Amino acid sequence: MNSNDAGPRKAYKNDQFLNSSEARPVRILSEFIEPQVRLRDENVSDVIVFFGSARIIARDEAKKNLAAVKKFSGDVARAERDLSMSQYYEDARALAHKLTVWSKELENTARRFLICTGGGPGIMEAANRGASEANGINIGFNISLPHEQHHNPFITRELNFEFHYFFMRKFWFIYLAKALVVFPGGFGTLDELFESLTLIQTEKLNKRLPIVLYGKSFWGDVFNLKALVRHGTISEEDLGLFFETDSVEEAFSFIVEQLTEHALERPGAIL
Numbered sequence: 001m002n003s004n005d006a007g008p009r010k011a012y013k014n015d016q017f018l019n020s021s022e023a024r025p026v027r028i029l030s031e032f033i034e035p036q037v038r039l040r041d042e043n044v045s046d047v048i049v050f051f052g053s054a055r056i057i058a059r060d061e062a063k064k065n066l067a068a069v070k071k072f073s074g075d076v077a078r079a080e081r082d083l084s085m086s087q088y089y090e091d092a093r094a095l096a097h098k099l100t101v102w103s104k105e106l107e108n109t110a111r112r113f114l115i116c117t118g119g120g121p122g123i124m125e126a127a128n129r130g131a132s133e134a135n136g137i138n139i140g141f142n143i144s145l146p147h148e149q150h151h152n153p154f155i156t157r158e159l160n161f162e163f164h165y166f167f168m169r170k171f172w173f174i175y176l177a178k179a180l181v182v183f184p185g186g187f188g189t190l191d192e193l194f195e196s197l198t199l200i201q202t203e204k205l206n207k208r209l210p211i212v213l214y215g216k217s218f219w220g221d222v223f224n225l226k227a228l229v230r231h232g233t234i235s236e237e238d239l240g241l242f243f244e245t246d247s248v249e250e251a252f253s254f255i256v257e258q259l260t261e262h263a264l265e266r267p268g269a270i271l
Contacts, residue, residue: 027165028165032168038158043112044114046263048116048178050117051117051123051183052123052126053183054123054188056085056086057085057089058086058089058090059086061086062085063083065082089125092127093126096115096126096127098252099252100115100131100138101136103136104134111178111264113179115139116138116176117138117155118141119142119143123183123185128155129152132156137156139156140152143162143163143166143169144162170192170195174199174205178263179209179210179211180193180196182212190222193211201234208258210262211241211242214246
């Protein structure tokens, strides 16, 4: 027998098979079971999810960029826009910090309400950063993209995840979420927002899921949901599925009030 012949491989050690289209169900199941085990081991059962753009930068960085383009020439209008949008980064950071401090002070409850994001830069980084600055454990559900989205450095190491499938990543967001905070964002943020609203509207969730739309002027520019009511494609009461604000204090008070009433006092099933 040839000494180099290692014999047949077990199927679960066959990388060629595991990366094939036939093994896609195995990979999908892995993105359900592996996070489930890690989250259980870290005693994570409920989170506050922050959605928002990966392109929004911190105020300090935006100020430096604006000064640089004014000095050396560049796209001043874009740099000024980035500085204006940086307010959302700072507000996400501040809100995540306040919510983390609040959750850490809860007594006699298994609820933890950890801050959870998509794990990347922008608003995601801001929320993880705010939680980290409050010495809080926090979560990042990152996604592999062709132009790699790097995870931000503020995620708790044991709760830094990497997904391939968007739908499995979104499952974990909604499965664990007890509240959503949606900051300005692009296609991905809109996708996450509308899927969440659809699940609530169609009563596919058996839990209260308060949603904060942060940034009235942004959301007013992006869509006019009252037009859907006018055309009869949604009901008037569907506009009550979310709370709009421009204030960190208002967002904090709304979320705490909702969680206190609907989560702290009702520890039942997640979905």
